[in-house]
Amino acid sequence: MSAAIDWDAANAEALDILVRYLQIDTTNPPGNEAKAARFLGAILEAEGIETEYIEIAPGREALIARLRGDGSKRAFMLANHTDVVPVEEAQWDVPPFGGVIENDAVYGRGAIDMKGFGTMQLVTLLALKRSGAELKRDVVYAALPDEEAGSALGMKWICENRPDVIDVEFELNEGSSGTERFAKQDTKLFTVATNEKFGGGVRLTVIGRPGHGSIPHRDNSAVRLMRALIKLDEWDRGLTFTDAGTEYLRRIADEGLLPSPDDPEALAAAITASPAVHAQFMNTLNITIVNAGIKQNVVPAKSEAYLDCRLLPGQSAEEWVDAIREVIDDDLVVVESTRTSEGFPAVPWDTELFHVIESVVKDQIEDAIVVPGLTIGGTDNRFLRERGIAAYGFMPALYTADELRGFHGNNEHIRIETLNQGCEMTYEITRRLCT
Numbered sequence: 210m211s212a213a214i215d216w217d218a219a220n221a222e223a224l225d226i227l228v229r230y231l232q233i234d235t236t237n238p239p240g241n242e243a244k245a246a247r248f249l250g251a252i253l254e255a256e257g258i259e260t261e262y263i264e265i266a267p268g269r270e271a272l273i274a275r276l277r278g279d280g281s282k283r284a285f286m287l288a289n290h291t292d293v294v295p296v297e298e299a300q301w302d303v304p305p306f307g308g309v310i311e312n313d314a315v316y317g318r319g320a321i322d323m324k325g326f327g328t329m330q331l332v333t334l335l336a337l338k339r340s341g342a343e344l345k346r347d348v349v350y351a352a353l354p355d356e357e358a359g360s361a362l363g364m365k366w367i368c369e370n371r372p373d374v375i376d377v378e379f380e381l382n383e384g385s386s387g388t389e390r391f392a393k394q395d396t397k398l399f400t401v402a403t404n405e406k407f408g409g410g411v412r413l414t415v416i417g418r419p420g421h422g423s424i425p426h427r428d429n430s431a432v433r434l435m436r437a438l439i440k441l442d443e444w445d446r447g448l449t450f451t452d453a454g455t456e457y458l459r460r461i462a463d464e465g466l467l468p469s470p471d472d473p474e475a476l477a478a479a480i481t482a483s484p485a486v487h488a489q490f491m492n493t494l495n496i497t498i499v500n501a502g503i504k505q506n507v508v509p510a511k512s513e514a515y516l517d518c519r520l521l522p523g524q525s526a527e528e529w530v531d532a533i534r535e536v537i538d539d540d541l542v543v544v545e546s547t548r549t550s551e552g553f554p555a556v557p558w559d560t561e562l563f564h565v566i567e568s569v570v571k572d573q574i575e576d577a578i579v580v581p582g583l584t585i586g587g588t589d590n591r592f593l594r595e596r597g598i599a600a601y602g603f604m605p606a607l608y609t610a611d612e613l614r615g616f617h618g619n620n621e622h623i624r625i626e627t628l629n630q631g632c633e634m635t636y637e638i639t640r641r642l643c644t
């Protein structure tokens with residue numbers, strides 16, 4: 210048996226921790242996350258929880274803490290990143306590293322991404338320890354640097370150098386959450402991101418024939434590049450339905466938020482009408498850099514373009530490049546991959562962790578919809594999924610659209626109500642999964 214939690218006290222403590230955490234400037238670059246690791250670690254140590262500080266580079270420390278289970282089940286990791294993206298301070302109404310409480314919310318860079326969830330996870334360890342919960346699994350808390358700059362000095366490093374730390378069955382990190390809006394409708398939709406897309410970027414290079422601007426010819430590299438880009442922009446790739454994607458659509462359609470899968474035409478039209486939903490069902494391609502020419506009266510000998518591409522889990526980066534070559538169908542256009550990942554198979558969505566999350570959310574919020582989904586950007590979860598670990602992106606609280614705009618935005622804040630809900634749900638998910 211374990212003692213009941215005094216949530217008024219725990220929530221007050223969470224707010225106090227988050228305010229002080231937001232006052233630590235961990236803007237990356239340069240990061241200086243050791244300050245954050247030591248701050249969080251000291252709170253855990255004061256409770257007698259075992260901690261380890263791993264210095265990945267000078268000033269760049271990871272904090273790993275552990276509550277021991279009886280070993281009958283494999284470990285569960287609560288992971289977060291301690292660095293934040295830079296701020297444009299002139300655009301903020303409050304000091305971004307002040308931890309200011311105003312309008313029943315706490316403001317500061319990282320309130321959403323992701324010191325808020327890092328605090329919910331920390332409070333979960335404190336509550337489990339104090340309640341004397343008997344754990345079947347180890348609960349591992351990982352507060353890691355460098356996520357915002359690609360994780361070479363964070364989760365990637367830990368995965369490559371400390372396999373003992375990531376010897377876990379499940380992990381929970383950022384990547385998705387509960388939201389109040391879906392496809393312009395009010396709802397309480399909790400998307401558990403069980404997978405994410407991976408970077409499959411491409412560079413196009415055209416070497417043409419230079420010459421005087423006064424004499425047009427057919428081998429102008431800029432023209433050949435433009436033609437290729439227009440073909441790619443007009444390329445109809447249709448929709449791709451993964452296992453989790455099919456389940457996502459079925460559950461959302463059941464609630465009347467999208468047309469039924471029995472009417473594929475209406476469903477496809479609704480999916481394509483929302484760019485953020487559409488991106489979950491296709492490999493995306495965005496023309497982001499175009500370079501050509503050196504002088505107005507010189508035909509450019511070389512033109513190049515970069516495409517930001519995000520591929521669905523289970524897709525092949527090589528086949529993607531081949532498909533692009535085929536669409537362009539011009540030998541003068543050289544297509545090369547600038548991919549940031551080899552890609553990896555999707556991890557399953559239908560797991561004990563998913564079902565525990567679903568039951569906790571529905572117990573707390575009766576009319577909540579819980580679905581498996583996809584993160585369309587990148588998170589630290591990818592390094593674990595590459596190793597076959599069911600690493601999910603899910604901050605367990607109902608965030609307003611205004612709060613979610615805080616991701617890399619101005620006046621980033623989290624409502625105290627959201628923080629409290631997140632602490633209780635993170636605790637309850639961890640308790641049910643691990644006891």
Ligand SMILES: [Zn+2]
Nearest residue numbers: 322323356383
């Ligand atoms: Zn983040």
